[in-house]
Amino acid sequence: MHIRDLIVERLAVATVKADQSVAETLAKINETGFRCIPAVDDEDNYKGMIYKVDLLSYLYEEKGDDSHSINHLLKHQDIYLAEDASFLSALLKIKALPFISVVENGKLLGIITHNKIESVLEDAFGLKTGGINITLASTEARGMIRKLTTTLKDENIEGMLTLDNGSALARRVVLTLEDGKSDEEMKKMRDKLEKNGFRILQMHRIGSK
Helix, strand or coil, X not given: CECHHHCEEXXXXXXXXXXXXXXXXXXXXXXXXXXXXXXXXXXXEEEEEEEHHHHHHHHHHCCCCCCCECHHHCECCCCCECCCCEHHHHXXXXXXXXXXXXXXXXXXXXXXXXXXXXXXXXXXXXXCCCEEEEEEEECCCCCHHHHHHHHCCCCCEEEEEEXXXXXXXXXXXXXXXXXXXXXXXXXXXXXXXXXXXXXXEEEEEECCC
């Protein structure tokens, strides 16, 4: 999965020019309500990110000049993704950032936000559709997914996420099945899974988001 479908496009992204003054930049950030925004040059080349906290620290702790350029306060100049980057690379890079910039040939194409990343994970858990959410485990890690999907061949799996990948001893799976079952039918499904070697850690209904 590539990130191009998750990008907040450039026209919707608030930015400042890297040569703008501290005062102008702080006013722009206050206007947007964000704690950090990207900085670009006159050709829209990505130049880094500017944080409100760094502007305030420069002004009030360092007694800096608010007419000076923000160039020396920019961060993460070398942290960005290409449009064809994988979802995993976005997930790993965004962890310590408020967003991750998407850059192609030096130009800012847009950003990926935490909300966009979370929407993909919600979809993997089946939270968008709702249904019957099950967390289960098996000591047979190898071949577990094939065995699980065979056991549930008559069910509509809305979402699935595997945990403990790489473990040779055990693996957990979180999956969401289409609802519409009675409590008795859910009990029968639990019994079927347990009969086939799966230990049910949690099983409950969830509503659609």
